[in-house]
Amino acid sequence: MVFSSILFMFRFLPIVLLLYFIAPKQIRNTILFIASLIFYAWGEPVYVVIMLFSTLVDYTHGLLVYKYKQKGEMKKAKLFVISSMIINLSLLGFFKYTDFIIGNLNLIPGVEIPLLELALPIGISFYTFQTMSYTIDIYRGDALPQKNIISFGAYVALFPQLIAGPIVAYNTVAEQLEGRKETMDDFATGVMRFMTGVGKKVLLANNIGLLWDMISARGVGEVPVLMAWLGITAFAFQIYFDFSGYSDMAIGLGKMMGFHFLENFNYPYVSRSITEFWRRWHISLGSWFRSYVYIPLGGNRQGLKKQIRNIAVVWLLTGIWHGASWNFLLWGVYFGVFLILEKFLWLDFLKKHKIFSHVYTLVIVWVGWALFAFDDMGRVIQYLKAMFGLSGAGFANGETWYLLISYAVMLVILVLASTPYPRQWAMKVMNLLEGKKKADNEAAEKKGITLGGTVSTVLQLAFVAVVFVISTAYLVDATYNPFLYFRF
Amino acid sequence: MENRKYSKSVIILFLLLVFGFTAVSMVWPDRTFSENENRVLASAPEFSVENLFEGKFMSDYEKYITDQFFLRDEWIQLKTMTEMALNKQDINGVYMGKDGYLIERHEDSEIDFEMLAKSKEYLIQFVERYTKRLGKDSVKVMLVPTASEVLLDKLPPFAEGFDQNGMIDEVYASLPEGVAVDVRDILKEHADEYIYYKTDHHWTSLGAFYAYQAYCEAKGFEVPALEDATFTEVSNEFLGTVYSKLNLELSKDSMHTVTLPNTPSKIQMTVDMAEKFNGLYNDEYLSQKDKYSYYLDGNHALTEIASNSEGKGTLLIIKDSYSHCFAPLTLGDYQKVYLVDFRYFNMPISQFIMQYRVTDILVLYNAVTFATDTHTGAFLR
Known part of the structure; x- marks a missing residue:
């Protein structure tokens, strides 16, 4: 189920809220857990089992890690952390990356392994990351284990953030799982947030997404320069308002029920460097990689070489997290390179040049979106050629002006809406x-x-x-x- | 304290919008058919364990409640109004033209160019075959551009789509000399007159009349003057197919019948060899949404028109619905007129032409139908 649907807004949500607030406090987590399972099973009636499995694995692992940690048997505790990670990453790897690996092996002459062609369970990248964070947090002493399996299940399956984030680290909601207080003020703020999110997704993202679909469907050599930039701008706005709209809806829904999730987007397109962009874009993913990959690898404390290595690892993973294909990997690497370059070379320069730094950031991010938008590298290259005038379709044609006029009002709204002004x-x-x-x-x-x-x-x-x-x-x-x- | 008041207001709003809409939509009666969208709406899905595990029940249920949401037509109207407020130049594939004209936008993506190339080939072979059999000048082809290629002054700036003119040029160029009846110039000449409906994808009877003038010229018939034609309004409440794409009433159309001095006085029409009509029109449709079907009772595989005409010979029109207000004009020129629609017609056309002693053939399509038709193989059967 998705939030932006008649089904969710005018059936699921009112029914769940009604049950939730009628019910006594003790069983609210149970209601939330069951509601979340229905929410998930609505679109994935079979794969819901995988989510339950992941929940069960980390529930038991969490308890075991804690038990051995209390006893001082750190080696055993560590073993269970590793076991949890292996299970979660295997799940993720099996469903998400097997076909990608097979596909690439098949490129070797003589190798012909049939593809699995499994549908990817929705939200698997979000919930496996959450369950892993739980076990690791316990090992690190950042959280206590959740003894109540229903409460833990409610955390993993929590429908507001289940399918599109934000990735909620366990220690940020541990207390709210047991002792949260639903208030009228929170509920009201949550409502406003949810409704704004619906508007972002349905009115802004879907609308401009049509323009992108129209332009990206055009054939080679039929996209003049201006149209190519118009198209990628449309995509940039679509993905931002879609994704941040979902986050708003998630945060709003959470608040209505007393949860306080961390922010996930903070006007990313006003950034003046790639470094800043990634502090404002999909914040929960960035902080997950920071606390569970970058820092454990040593962060910036073990010399320059290791720091560069660590940044590279994080950005390879960030790329491939977004999808199992080369373009996503490249997209991650692309940003990794700019982050390293900025860090060591020109971040100070950017700070001093206001206009230049805005243009610089947007151009790099926009070119990045061209990488992100097509999972076929051939089409990525074609599109980039069109953007830089190498496709031989000229600067603009009648259709370009037509689309520009048709979407002018929308574009003005989008530009304004992506700033805090x-x-x-x-x-x-x-x-x-x-x-x-x-x-x-x-x-x-x-x-x-x-x-x-x-x-x-x-x-x-x-x-x-x-x-x-x-x-x-x-x-x-x-x-x-x-x-x-x-x-x- | 102020914050409390604010929160209360928000919660009341939420209850009204979310719970209120939910309650209304749950008790709102279901409809089976949407006249405006011209489609059957989803109905409540049947529950079965199999449907549940395949996820079919869920997706059907979602379609069902979305299709049956209360005041569906009004919601769609609100969407159209929003798009207009955003100054979108076309909405749902419809240009917001000047003077209340809603004009369909056709894009290359709608066209299967391979199929079109085949259609062209079939048509050429058909024309050659029957010109040989029936004689020179007995086979004519008329491809009519739709409003978006004629009412250029009414289109928004820079509007361009599928190149109908280019396609028509290509087809005409490959036909033998004298076969094509090019109506583009005469339609453009009268582009400021009421030759296309404002809310429907068809041309009007006036548009068809001008095309008939071009046809007469090509056939060597006497060309009737506009003054000789009598136009009678039969409805001024027509909201056509293009309107339905938007569901927003900006203007209404009027429909006319035309009679010429040589139009026969007694006409009998038989559709699909079964139902008979006195005259060419079915009044029942005038009180329904699909008013265009008033002409010739709408689309049929075969329409036979017999009359006390003083004309000679038998005309076969292979056609789409653009012919429905054209065919009445030809009755004075022929003893009998047949209309065949390949979308529904099963008999081999060669057999039909022999059996019914066809003397003249007119292929009449609007350019978009011809470009998207997948039944053109029937030309060679």
Whole structure:
């Protein structure tokens, strides 16, 4: 099931919320767990077993690791951490990477291994990473084991973040699993967040995604330079608003039920370096690799050579995490290279040149999206050629202008929506209307609460209601509503 | 305290929108058919263990509640209005043209160019074969461009799609001299008149009349003047197929019948060798959504028109629905007129031509139907 559907918004969600809030506190995790299983099984009626298996494995491993750790038998504890990692990575490897490896082996003359052609269980890359983090956290002493298997199951299967993240590290929600408090304020903030997320996905991402689909479907030599850039811009906005929209929905839904997930996106396209971009893009993945790969490998503390090696390892893995094919691997390496170069060569230069650094970042990220968008390297190269005027289709044609006019309003909205300015402007306007002091608002922002005056309440509610109602209209007539993370 | 008020308002909004919509959609009665979308809507799926494990039950259920969501047509309208507000130049494959014209956009991606090349070949062979058999000038081909290639002034800037003109040029160039009846110039000449519907993909009776003038010229018949034709409005409530793609009423169309001085007074029409009509029209359709089927009772494999005409010979029109308001104009010129639609017609056309003593043949398609038709193999049967 996906959030952005009539099914989720007008059947699943209201029913689950109703049951959840009617139920006494003790059984809320049970309800959440069962609801999450139904949510998952709706689209993956068979693969839900794999998720349950992964849950069971780490539940027992967690307990064992803790037991031996208490006894001081660190070697045995470590053994179980390794065992957990082997099982999880084998699951992930088997379903996600086997065909990729076979496909490449088959390139060797004489080798002909049949492909498995298994469908990838949705969300497997997200939940295996979460379960691994759990066992490792216990070993490190960052978390205590969860004795209640239902609560642990609820953590792994938690439907808000199950299929598209954010990746919730166990230690960030351990306490909330048992002692969370659902409040009216949290519920309200969660609602606003969820509805905004729906709008991002349905109104912004799906709409501009159509443009990308149209342009990327064109044949070789039929894409002039300007159209190629228009296309990749469309893709860049599609993936950002789709992904961050999902994160907003997840964070919002979590909040409605008393969970506080960490932020996953922070206006990545305003970045002034690739380093900054990756601090603002898919933050939960970055921090996962940081705490469970980069730092255990020694991070930056064991000399330059090792640090470069560590960065390289992390970015190879980041690339291949996004999908089992060469373009994703290359995409990871591509960013790894820029991160290393920035770190040792030109980060300071970028800091001093404001406009240049924005352009530089966007161009690199945009070219990166061309790598990311096609899993066929031949098409990647064709598209890059088109972007840099090597496809012989000229600079622009009538169709280019037509599409540009047709999507001009949308593009302006997208550009604005990917910066923090509209939010700031809205705050300013509301301040003026209500005659409030800036300091009050900043304090309110920091506390995570929103301005509560009548005017601002009405304006905010009206805005979100309009967004949500129009999103519903788009879902009723859903000719185009893709799920982009089936490869993750 | 202020925050509390804010939270309460948000929660009320949430209850209204999410729980309210859910409740209404659950009690809203199901519909089987959507006239606007011209399709059967999904109905409640049957539950079985097998369906459950294959995931079919779930996907069918999702289709079902989405199709049966309350006020479906109004939601689609809201979507169209949003797209208009965003200044999209085309919505759902429809150009938002000037003067309330909704014009279908056809893209190369809709066309199977291999099939088109074959169709062209079949048509050429067909024309050569029957020109030999029936005599010079007895076989004519008329490919009519759709509105997007004629009403150029009404299109948004830079709009271009599948090159119908290029295709028509190519087909005409490979036909023997004198076979093609090129109606493009005469239609363009009258592009500021009401020759295409604003909400439907067909040409109007007026458009067909101009094409008939070109046909008469090609056949050496006397060309009727516009003043000689009597146009009678039969409906001004027509919302056609292009409207249905948007579900938003920007304008309505009026439909006309045309009679010429030589139009016979007694006409009998038989469709599919079974149902008989006095005259060419089926009034029942005028009170329905699909009003265009008023002409010749819509699409049939075979339509036979007999009359007390003073014309000679038997005309066979191999056609799509563009012919439905063209055929009435030809009745004065022939004893009998047959219309054959290859999408539904099973008899070999060679046999038909012999058996029914066909003397003249007109192949009449709109350019897009011809380019996308997969039944053209029937030309050679």
